[in-house]
Amino acid sequence: MTTEFILLRHGETEWNALGRLQGHLNSTLSREGLRQAEALAARLAPLPFQALYSSDLDRAVQTASRIAARTGHGLQRDARLRERGLGVLEGLTRAEAGQRHPEVFSAYTEGHADYVVPEGESASQRLRLALHCLEELGARHPEARVVVVTHGGVLSALLRHCLGIPAHAPRSFSVLNAGWNQFDLHQGALRMVTWGDVSHLRALSLDDT
Known part of the structure; x- marks a missing residue:
């Protein structure tokens, strides 16, 4: 029994453009991010799939809502698909994080899976939640294609x-x-099948020429 997951990263946010660490804090999609979300929706419109899920954070919901409006699917939110909570680092640029919380930021950038950011969580904790979510969705949608909007981390x-x-x-x-x-x-x-496909965004680049 195989479930095919199309896992999408949300469109660009205002904080992405500014280089701010987001974690569980919300930043709205930028103008470019809204265009990216519409491009994803246009690509998915002719593709049959059974269900649409999203992280419950606004940037993912904004992206998934554009897809739902185009495809007619109901949108189901799940907090297990959230970005890793970055606690005291949230809302800061990397430079600001290094200045205000040098030891925390250093430990965070070293990337150890079990390091818990103060007031946040570890990468391994977030991974376990995401895996449990996908396993549950796989059992719920066997032999189906499921679209999920989540986050870079x-x-x-x-x-x-x-x-x-x-x-x-x-x-x-x-x-x-x-x-x-x-x-x-x-x-x-x-199993990873396809990674980093942004062919649907080429039309945006052509529109700008």
Whole structure:
């Protein structure tokens, strides 16, 4: 029994553009992010899929709502699909985080899976929640295609999990806003099939020329 997951990162937010750490705090989609969300919706419109899920954070819901409006699917929110909680670092640029919380920011950037950011959580805690969510959705939608809107940190953790890349290893891959990533869940094991597809955004670039 295989469930095909189309895992999407939300569109660009105002804080993405400013380089601010978001975590559980919300920042609205930028103008570019709204255009990216519409491009995702247009790509999904002709593609049959059974269900649409999203993180309950506004930036993901905004993106998923554009998809729901285009495809007619009901949108189901799940807090387990949230970005990692970054506690005291949330809302800060990386430079500000390094200045105000140097020890915390250093430990965070070192990438150890079990490091809990003060007032936040660890990467391993967030990964477990996301995996449990996908396993539950796989049982709920066997032999189906499911679309999920989530966050860059979650997607990064899932890719590392599937490919056996340690959490502390430097990231040598991109996690693009509005990126299209396919993961298949087969007999309880998650497998990465497609990563970082942004072909649907090419039309946006052409529109700007």
